[in-house]
Amino acid sequence: MGKNKIEVCFSPALYPYFENPEAIVVVSDILRASSAICTAFINGADRIIPVGTIEEAREFKSRGYMVAAERDGIVKDFADFGNSPFNFTPERVNNKHIVYSTTNGTQAVQLASSGYKVIIGAFLNLQALCDYAISESRDIIVLCAGWKHKFNLEDTLFAGAMTDLLIESGKFETICDSALASRDLWNLARHDLIGYVDKSAQRNRLKKNGLDDVIEYCLSLDLSRIIPVLEKDYLVKLSGFE
C-alpha cells in the first residue's frame, strides 16, 4: 500500500488550494486557542463551542453558557474568564459546555470542516495526533490558524513536528514545500523551542499584553493523549482513542 501524504497550509487564506474532502485536517493555533482547547478537555470539559466574534460569544452568554472571551488581553465584561489555557481549570470546566471566542482559530475550524474530519492539534497532544493519523491511514493537512491570515512561527513549528514524526514513521510522505520547510524549521528549533519562539511576532504581541506566561506551557510536548474533534459545530473528546 502506498504512503499517505502530509501537507501543511500556512494560513486560512491559502486553504482553498489545499482542500481535500478525504483528508483529516489538524487545526493548529498554538498561542493560544488550540492549546487552551486541549487543556479544557484534559481538565474534563464536555464540549467546547468555538465562536469567531465577540457578538456570538455574548449571545451564548445570554443563553446561559460559560464563556471564555477576551480581546487584546482584556477579559470581556460579560465573559466568565479569558482565553488563556490556565483559565480552564478542572474546577471551572469539568463536565461543562464552554464557549471559546477566537478569531483566527474559529475561522480555521470552519474552513477545515469541509475535510473528512477536523481535529485540534497542539504540542500538548502531538504524539497522540500522530498515532491517530497513522491508525486512520488517511492524508493529513495541518492547517495553521496563523495571525490575521499571515504565517506564524509557532503554528509552523507544530506543523513541522507533525511532519517530522509522520515521515519518520515510514507511513507518510510529502512533496509539499510548506511541509518540508516546516520540518526543517522544527529541527532547527526543537532543542530550544522557547528560545526560538522568543523571536516570533505573536510572542511579542503576548508579551506586550502581559500574556506571555502561557508560552512555556503551550510549547510543552505530550502532556495528554486527548484529541479534540469537531462534531457539527462544537468540539468533543475523540472517543475510542487514548
Added chain:
Amino acid sequence: MGKNKIEVCFSPALYPYFENPEAIVVVSDILRASSAICTAFINGADRIIPVGTIEEAREFKSRGYMVAAERDGIVKDFADFGNSPFNFTPERVNNKHIVYSTTNGTQAVQLASSGYKVIIGAFLNLQALCDYAISESRDIIVLCAGWKHKFNLEDTLFAGAMTDLLIESGKFETICDSALASRDLWNLARHDLIGYVDKSAQRNRLKKNGLDDVIEYCLSLDLSRIIPVLEKDYLVKLSGFE
C-alpha cells in the same frame, strides 16, 4: 532615523494582508520567470511585457511581438521560444521588446503594482537589489510568486537571502514571522543551495518535464547589477543604478 522594515509574503493569495503603497515590492519567481527576466535585461533586452495567459501572449504575437511562451515544458506553436532563461540570448533579445508569458509571475507583478515601486528579484541580482533597497530607505516587501498560490522553497530562500543581507546591513529590521523563517531557511540552505532545492516540489516538476537544466543557473548569486523595474505594464532596466 528609525530602521526600515522588511516583510516577506509567501503567496500572491496573502498579498492583501501585506499591501503598502509606500513600500518597494520585490517580486520573486526564481524558477523561472524572475531569473529569465533578469537574464533578458543582462543580454540587452529593452522591454519585457509580462502576460498571464496564453491567449494574451498569442494576441501580442499577432501584433508582431517576439513572444516567450510555454506550458508544461512545451513551447507554444505560435511562440518564438520557451520560458527558460537560456532562451534569452543576446542574439535574440538585444534591444528588443519581448512578451513573457508566466502565470504565477504575472499575477504577482500585477498585485504588487499597488506598491510604491515594483522590482524583479532573483539570486542573479541579489546584492544589487539590497544595495538599491538601502539607498531608497523605504520598507521592502518580498512577494514570492509561489506555485499556484502555494508557498515554495526557492522563492522563500531568495526572500531569506534578502532578509539576511538587509538586516545584516543594520538599516533594516523585521517583526514579520515569514521574514524570520525565510532567513533561517536561507542560512540552513546557503552552503548547498542546489542540494537543498533538490527536494522542492518545483524542482521535481521541472525535472519531470526535462526543464531542470536551469536550476544551477537560477541559483547563481550576483551575476548582474541590473534591476528590472515595472513601468506602467511592462518592465525596463532601472536607470541610474548599476
